[in-house]
Amino acid sequence: MSTHGFDTLDDLPADRRLLVRLDLNSPIEDGTPTDNRRFERHAETVRELADAGHRVVLLAHQGRPGRDDFVSLDGHAGILAEHVGQGIGFVADTHGEAAVDAIDALDPGEILLLENTRMCDDELPEADPEAKADTEFVRTLAAHVDAYVNDAYSAAHRSHASLVGFPEVLPAYAGRVMATEYAANTAIAGREFDGRVTMVVGGTKATDVIEVMDALGDSVDDFLLGGIAGELFLRAGGHPVGFDLDPERDLYDSQWERNHELIEGMLDERGDQITLATDLAYADPDGTGRERVEIAVDDIDEKEVSFLDVGTGTAEAYADVVRDSAAVFVKGALGVFEDEPFSVGTVTVLEAIAETDCFSVVGGGDTSRAIERYGLAESDFDHVSIAGGAYIRALTGRPLAGVEALKRAASR
Numbered sequence: 507m508s509t510h511g512f513d514t515l516d517d518l519p520a521d522r523r524l525l526v527r528l529d530l531n532s533p534i535e536d537g538t539p540t541d542n543r544r545f546e547r548h549a550e551t552v553r554e555l556a557d558a559g560h561r562v563v564l565l566a567h568q569g570r571p572g573r574d575d576f577v578s579l580d581g582h583a584g585i586l587a588e589h590v591g592q593g594i595g596f597v598a599d600t601h602g603e604a605a606v607d608a609i610d611a612l613d614p615g616e617i618l619l620l621e622n623t624r625m626c627d628d629e630l631p632e633a634d635p636e637a638k639a640d641t642e643f644v645r646t647l648a649a650h651v652d653a654y655v656n657d658a659y660s661a662a663h664r665s666h667a668s669l670v671g672f673p674e675v676l677p678a679y680a681g682r683v684m685a686t687e688y689a690a691n692t693a694i695a696g697r698e699f700d701g702r703v704t705m706v707v708g709g710t711k712a713t714d715v716i717e718v719m720d721a722l723g724d725s726v727d728d729f730l731l732g733g734i735a736g737e738l739f740l741r742a743g744g745h746p747v748g749f750d751l752d753p754e755r756d757l758y759d760s761q762w763e764r765n766h767e768l769i770e771g772m773l774d775e776r777g778d779q780i781t782l783a784t785d786l787a788y789a790d791p792d793g794t795g796r797e798r799v800e801i802a803v804d805d806i807d808e809k810e811v812s813f814l815d816v817g818t819g820t821a822e823a824y825a826d827v828v829r830d831s832a833a834v835f836v837k838g839a840l841g842v843f844e845d846e847p848f849s850v851g852t853v854t855v856l857e858a859i860a861e862t863d864c865f866s867v868v869g870g871g872d873t874s875r876a877i878e879r880y881g882l883a884e885s886d887f888d889h890v891s892i893a894g895g896a897y898i899r900a901l902t903g904r905p906l907a908g909v910e911a912l913k914r915a916a917s918r
């Protein structure tokens with residue numbers, strides 16, 4: 507058993523038929539997943555298991571039902587195979603006859619990916635591990651394998667069937683990514699810093715970050731906000747931003763409903779710790795759609811456009827705070843950095859972190875991609891985590907459901 511209280515691949519017996527949970531949740535462009543660090547890192551675990559002669563059955567999720575990024579894992583199999591350097595079979599079934607037949611037909615060293623776990627009704631919503639273990643999904647697949655490996659650290663904060671159900675009924679082990687990320691993020695949670703501690707908060711998952719901001723209020727001096735969370739805080743301050751203008755897209759309003767009381771309370775009680783954008787950028791509707799236009803927040807008087815980045819003045823002010831910090835934690839991008847005109851906020855802040863001698867962690871499956879995309883060196887950051895929600899929750903010292911399940915399995 508590892509010092510963290512769970513078993514790892516070092517404890518795994520030979521010649522197993524393994525169910526291996528990865529997190530391949532990726533940005534989807536035109537229905538297809540885009541390659542990213544998650545494939546590269548998980549490929550090492552998968553290669554190690556296949557090379558050792560195990561039969562490897564992979565589980566992963568993509569998106570959420572009802573969202574544009576809720577697609578089949580067909581495309582993921584090909585990208586992962588490139589990184590592993592070996593063919594990966596794919597079956598468009600989560601736990602039916604086709605899935606079970608394909609599992610039973612595996613030879614030693616072969617790899618199979620099953621369909622998006624979230625296409626099975628038993629996977630979501632969150633429930634306690636015993637209830638998840640008692641689902642048809644878990645009972646069916648568990649009967650066709652010998653052991654379970656969880657490598658999906660970045661999804662370990664979710665109490666879903668594929669993360670907490672299997673370790674209740676099978677011998678369970680942490681994969682290499684799980685063990686490495688857990689060790690790094692847990693060590694960060696216990697560190698003390700001699701100087702200002704800053705957290706840069708953005709991205710689309712405002713609900714995740716707002717809860718964590720509330721919990722970390724005593725250990726972080728400055729929160730610098732962008733992305734969807736940033737706009738929801740501006741909305742709470744009475745600005746006409748942070749509303750869904752496209753009825754097809756649900757980015758702001760439901761997260762506002764869920765969090766506005768918490769946001770208002772934080773602004774009242776610790777508003778001096780929270781820095782919001784003073785200018786924002788949007789795409790010129792009269793241009794090609796990619797031309798960047800900036801506007802001061804105080805000059806926005808109607809809900810007319812969707813904002814895609816913080817403004818240049820905000821980005822520079824945030825970079826100044828970074829240069830004056832002993833530690834900087836990033837969760838979520840300050841804008842839609844994938845579209846270069848709207849990368850200014852994210853890249854300006856990341857460059858300031860890279861140039862400054864502060865302790866730095868950049869987290870988030872999407873956000874960590876900005877480092878390579880804009881030519882920054884990973885070595886200029888202390889830790890680049892492929893996890894988003896799990897990494898920031900770890901900073902609060904809160905347990906992760908998937909990790910707790912591995913610990914229970916090891917103690918049985």
Ligand SMILES: Nc1ncnc2c1ncn2[C@@H]1O[C@H](COP(=O)(O)OP(=O)(O)OP(=O)(O)O)[C@@H](O)[C@H]1O
Nearest residue numbers: 709710711733813814841842870871872873894895
């Ligand atoms: N104003 C905005 N409007 C729409 N999308 C935005 C905006 N600002 C940032 N984003 C998007 O946020 C994404 C990154 O944040 P996200 O919340 O998905 O976190 P993450 O880094 O992927 O972490 P996790 O691993 O939790 O998913 C980027 O892909 C970026 O395009």
Ligand SMILES: O=C(O)[C@H](O)COP(=O)(O)O
Nearest residue numbers: 529531660661871894895
């Ligand atoms: O991408 C992630 O952060 C994880 O895979 C969790 O995804 P979720 O936020 O859709 O549960």
